[in-house]
Amino acid sequence: MHITEVVLDGFKSFGRTTRIPFYEDFTVVTGPNGSGKSNIIDGVLFALGLARTRGIRAKKLTDLIYNPGHDDGESAGGPKEASVTVVLSNEDGTLDRSQVVSAAGSENVGDVSEITIKRRVKETEENYYSYYYLNGRSVNLSDVRDLLAAAGVTPEGYNVVMQGDVTEIINMTPYQRRGILDEIAGVAEFDEKKEAAFEE
Ligand code: ATP
Ligand code: MG
Structure with a gap:
């Protein structure tokens, strides 16, 4: 699309x-x-x-x-x-x-x-x-x-990269940056569900 x-x-x-x-x-x-x-x-x-x-x-x-x-x-x-x-x-x-x-x-x-x-x-x-x-x-x-x-x-996705976002991404720690990749790959959703399941 x-x-x-x-x-x-x-x-x-x-x-x-x-x-x-x-x-x-x-x-x-x-x-x-x-x-x-x-x-x-x-x-x-x-x-x-x-x-x-x-x-x-x-x-x-x-x-x-x-x-x-x-x-x-x-x-x-x-x-x-x-x-x-x-x-x-x-x-x-x-x-x-x-x-x-x-x-x-x-x-x-x-x-x-x-x-x-x-x-x-x-x-x-x-x-x-x-x-x-x-x-x-x-x-x-x-x-x-x-x-x-x-x-x-x-809204949380990176479909739109705004002015300033690039600098923000550069200044992130490698761990935070991986979070973005997880989000894009759709893995973050499963991490959240996994965490929720462990809490139960
Ligand atoms: P740059 O190259 O500096 O990033 P740009 O092409 O992205 O510029 P914009 O930020 O899209 O420019 O446009 C800014 C213009 O939009 C300003 O001149 C501002 O006055 C005008 N503008 C914003 N809101 C309104 C409005 N409600 N009515 C009329 N003009 C508006
Ligand atoms: Mg502009």
Whole structure:
């Protein structure tokens, strides 16, 4: 399974609907400082529910909504809504139909060779709202999390290596570093279960 497209709409610096294509093997995004490269990754983490607001460089969820006066510390009127859609190719059958149906809580998920996960945040005068959609069906964060976990994508995982992570990994002790390998290889899960069994 891999990302084929990310659509940002009113998210951070993306005031206009912006479609970013991703290739199967390797995609490089280049641009001057502050042009929004990292915001694309923030968008992916936001849509997939993989990071807390701090992890995507915002104090609160509504800071993620496009604001033309952002750099001047001003907040403008106008529509207060942001959305990011992550389109995943499931052509390799990483997830089977029943997993998608169960996460979406509906048979009505269309062709599951393509999975779209969308998140929307809306701000009103009194409050803000966050919505997730799976192939167009409204779902909860836990549904998204469970489905992604079935495909090996988890918040604790190293599917996304953030700026600073590399330095952190270099500064780890060899023992801590092996922990990462255990995590990636899927061994850590069994270690935890083994420990739990011994405790019983
Ligand atoms: P670098 O090369 O320095 O890492 P980058 O291309 O990764 O830069 P980003 O960090 O993605 O840049 O983008 C930062 C820009 O996004 C800043 O100019 C900031 O003002 C803008 N930005 C962040 N949040 C918002 C927002 N809510 N509304 C408008 N612009 C925003
Ligand atoms: Mg950056």
